[in-house]
Amino acid sequence: MFVELDLQSDVPIYTQLVDQIVEGIANGGLKPGDPLPSVRSLAADLDINLHTVNKAYQQLKQEGFLQIHRKQGVIVQPGEMPGVTAEFETRMTRQLKALAAESAVRGLNAEQFSAYAERIYRQVSTTDNGRNQP
Amino acid sequence: MFVELDLQSDVPIYTQLVDQIVEGIANGGLKPGDPLPSVRSLAADLDINLHTVNKAYQQLKQEGFLQIHRKQGVIVQPGEMPGVTAEFETRMTRQLKALAAESAVRGLNAEQFSAYAERIYRQVSTTDNGRNQP
Amino acid sequence: MFVELDLQSDVPIYTQLVDQIVEGIANGGLKPGDPLPSVRSLAADLDINLHTVNKAYQQLKQEGFLQIHRKQGVIVQPGEMPGVTAEFETRMTRQLKALAAESAVRGLNAEQFSAYAERIYRQVSTTDNGRNQP
Amino acid sequence: MFVELDLQSDVPIYTQLVDQIVEGIANGGLKPGDPLPSVRSLAADLDINLHTVNKAYQQLKQEGFLQIHRKQGVIVQPGEMPGVTAEFETRMTRQLKALAAESAVRGLNAEQFSAYAERIYRQVSTTDNGRNQP
DNA sequence: GTGGTCTAGACCACG
DNA sequence: GTGGTCTAGACCACT
Numbered sequence: 001m002f003v004e005l006d007l008q009s010d011v012p013i014y015t016q017l018v019d020q021i022v023e024g025i026a027n028g029g030l031k032p033g034d035p036l037p038s039v040r041s042l043a044a045d046l047d048i049n050l051h052t053v054n055k056a057y058q059q060l061k062q063e064g065f066l067q068i069h070r071k072q073g074v075i076v077q078p079g080e081m082p083g084v085t086a087e088f089e090t091r092m093t094r095q096l097k098a099l100a101a102e103s104a105v106r107g108l109n110a111e112q113f114s115a116y117a118e119r120i121y122r123q124v125s126t127t128d129n130g131r132n133q134p
Numbered sequence: 135m136f137v138e139l140d141l142q143s144d145v146p147i148y149t150q151l152v153d154q155i156v157e158g159i160a161n162g163g164l165k166p167g168d169p170l171p172s173v174r175s176l177a178a179d180l181d182i183n184l185h186t187v188n189k190a191y192q193q194l195k196q197e198g199f200l201q202i203h204r205k206q207g208v209i210v211q212p213g214e215m216p217g218v219t220a221e222f223e224t225r226m227t228r229q230l231k232a233l234a235a236e237s238a239v240r241g242l243n244a245e246q247f248s249a250y251a252e253r254i255y256r257q258v259s260t261t262d263n264g265r266n267q268p
Numbered sequence: 269m270f271v272e273l274d275l276q277s278d279v280p281i282y283t284q285l286v287d288q289i290v291e292g293i294a295n296g297g298l299k300p301g302d303p304l305p306s307v308r309s310l311a312a313d314l315d316i317n318l319h320t321v322n323k324a325y326q327q328l329k330q331e332g333f334l335q336i337h338r339k340q341g342v343i344v345q346p347g348e349m350p351g352v353t354a355e356f357e358t359r360m361t362r363q364l365k366a367l368a369a370e371s372a373v374r375g376l377n378a379e380q381f382s383a384y385a386e387r388i389y390r391q392v393s394t395t396d397n398g399r400n401q402p
Numbered sequence: 403m404f405v406e407l408d409l410q411s412d413v414p415i416y417t418q419l420v421d422q423i424v425e426g427i428a429n430g431g432l433k434p435g436d437p438l439p440s441v442r443s444l445a446a447d448l449d450i451n452l453h454t455v456n457k458a459y460q461q462l463k464q465e466g467f468l469q470i471h472r473k474q475g476v477i478v479q480p481g482e483m484p485g486v487t488a489e490f491e492t493r494m495t496r497q498l499k500a501l502a503a504e505s506a507v508r509g510l511n512a513e514q515f516s517a518y519a520e521r522i523y524r525q526v527s528t529t530d531n532g533r534n535q536p
Numbered sequence: 537g538t539g540g541t542c543t544a545g546a547c548c549a550c551g
Numbered sequence: 552g553t554g555g556t557c558t559a560g561a562c563c564a565c566t
Contacts, residue, residue, distance in 0.1 A: 008337055093254060098157075106222060114248040117252075118245075122244055146540080182543085185544090204553070291499065317559070320558080323556090349507050366421040368523040372523065381523045382520035457550090
């Protein structure tokens with residue numbers, strides 16, 4: 001598994017898991033329809049609690065990135081991924097606002113900030129999922 | 135006071151307070167050397183506990199954005215603000231990574247993402263603090 | 269628990285706690301990776317408030333001497349301890365300066381002062397942490 | 403006046419004042435019998451509160467470093483300075499213990515620690531008051 | 537059961 | 552009147 005957890009981070013483990021699965025989808029490591037490990041096996045692999053993995057999966061299902069079937073197990077949402085929802089936009093705006101403000105105070109200008117954001121994006125999403133072309 | 139809190143949010147109150155004060159500095163509403171309300175008066179204003187305000191102030195002091203004096207109370211760091219530290223870069227990278235990945239999955243491309251970031255920056259930092267020019 | 273507090277002292281309880289935990293690390297009573305009591309149990313043991321214990325733990329975490337995990341609780345920083353930082357040097361210099369000056373006025377000469385310092389050091393750091401050898 | 407205060411330090415102003423006067427005595431800038439500014443004039447000079455200066459003077463008088471006369475004003479203790487009292491030894495031991503422990507944890511060995519202490523001593527007490535000879 | 541957060545109310549040191 | 556410290560008690564997120 002490609003997941004790396006930092007158990008001593010202040011970021012909850014299930015959140016780290018969510019983030020890394022989303023990253024996996026973004027960089028093409030996980031493609032629509034791909035299977036994910038079962039809750040039990042992933043928990044065993046990562047040596048964390050079942051509930052923690054389950055919570056991450058449930059959140060990803062709730063947001064439409066995963067499907068959870070009783071028999072087949074867990075798979076990456078086949079077909080269309082959810083687009084930019086109002087909820088996501090609110091969340092992203094709130095977080096970017098805080099980052100942008102702190103960046104500004106620390107001396108980064110608008111260009112530097114957006115260039116930084118773009119660089120991170122390109123690191124995270126090296127491969128293309130086929131619909132993010134200009 | 136210009137602070138608006140969302141007591142229902144899952145973002146801790148003291149974090150919201152920290153963010154909004156940083157925003158205040160970024161947009162010029164708070165200038166270096168400006169006084170901030172005492173913990174007691176701000177707590178009363180916002181109808182929250184003084185310890186919550188204190189926690190926010192302490193964090194901002196710790197990061198070098200505020201100074202806390204015995205008698206004069208709390209003021210915005212006069213002179214130079216702290217620059218881009220390693221901790222800040224780590225934190226910003228981690229958060230941007232998650233946002234960028236989710237944005238990519240939801241269909242935003244690199245240009246859209248960085249343009250969004252830049253737009254937020256310009257909203258937050260309308261006035262200029264004098265050193266963020268190209 | 270090896271902690272002894274003087275509730276009458278003008279030294280804050282959380283500071284005494286911080287000092288004694290650092291001492292514990294210095295004399296080998298606490299080794300890297302060792303667990304510390306939970307805030308609640310230590311507070312109960314010492315008959316003080318859990319917030320006071322928490323404040324001490326947070327400060328030690330902040331300085332890099334402890335790690336605070338979600339579930340496992342609190343452990344002594346495994347691996348490398350933080351070295352001599354600029355802040356520490358500033359703090360130590362300030363305190364030693366005051367002590368040295370008063371010692372001089374009270375009739376101790378340089379050799380006596382440094383011998384006293386060395387004696388205290390050897391009392392405090394009886395065992396060896398493996399890297400303080402000449 | 404040779405006093406320099408850091409108003410944004412967490413060290414109380416009166417303590418800084420006490421320390422600097424003791425330093426003045428240690429380095430010979432202030433000799434036994436020398437007059438000190440009146441409470442009023444020193445407070446005016448340093449732009450601090452009368453009470454603050456008074457508190458520092460009272461503490462120094464209490465410890466036997468100053469004499470305060472109604473008419474003549476304040477003078478450095480003429481004749482013999484107080485020696486090493488039990489109270490001072492307790493205080494010095496407590497502070498050195500904490501410093502030594504933290505130094506040990508941060509990787510300084512006994513020699514480095516005592517050498518550091520000696521170096522500070524010699525900075526502070528360049529001139530000799532005539533009785534600190536070996 | 538752990539730490540994280542918040543509240544309420546109190547006393548003290550500082551200036 | 553200010554922040555610093557401490558207590559008591561509560562709810563919540565995480566595991």
